Amino acid sequence: MTGLRYVYAVCRPFGAPLQAQLTGVGGAPPALLHHHGLVAVVSTVPEADFAEDALRARLEDLDWLTATARAHQGVIDALTTVTTPLPLRLATVFRDDSGVRTMIEAREDEFRRTLDRLEGRVEWGVKVYADIAPAQPERPAAKPASGRDYLRQRRAQTRSHENMWQKAEEFADRLHRLLSERGEDSRLHAPQNPALSGVSGRNVLNAAYLVPRAHSEEFVEIVDRAKDETPGLRVELTGPWAPYSFAGDAGAQAPREGEREGAREGEGGEGT
């Protein structure tokens, strides 16, 4: 009884059993807690990791965070094979089953509404990367004959660099608009930092789209077609995911252009 209850997802009751070997966070097998016609998928986790102070420190530990995130995802993945789960945020923990039941009672209407909205839908992630070299004033194309030539060249370089960025932005906007029309809903995630993703190029679009499972093939084809459209721009598709990005309140998070703009500020450290 020293463990806490980690909740992965809330679902409607489903007939099929979970995989026998499935393990959750910390290696414990997930269990189903039925209450008020809903099912919370839970497992027992050690208090030593999940009590408030411990968790704060744990979240800063990359190995722990990775293992926990992957375990959470593993359970959600297993659930998606038998139902459409409503995923909870990482590390949602209760003292015991009765705490989980109380939570369900407090939110059951909202859970049902969201489950209805997400039923039969999956999430696709689409990212666009721009491989654009930083403007390099220290390497002029030809040796400038005069100060005026130098300034002219410098301006031309800056302009062409800006043009490339503008093109990348326009491509990302166009793709996002096109995919938003195909999806039922969309979310813009903050652009990923290349130091975290380990991927080359600037992430100019990091979006998620809610797509009915039945329309997924068509959606993927549209993304595939966009992949080779523009040299220097790379399109990456991830998924299908459980609808993580759409589990919150509907419409609470309208796509914000500002987020994508913000990505550019982190660049190169040029111009203080």
Add this chain to the structure above:
Amino acid sequence: MTVIERREVALVDLLDRLLAGGVGITGDVTLRIADVDLVRIDLNALISSVNAQVPSPFEEPS
């Protein structure tokens, strides 16, 4: 064709969803994840670990 389709889900993609997505509920034991400075988490924890394992992607080829 430069498309990279990895079989294993990238950690950053997962964290986008698990830390910013999902239903945010305050458990009765722990802090709300939203209370933690997530920017600090992913930048500090992840970058320091990335730097330790992998050469920095920012290193200019000379």
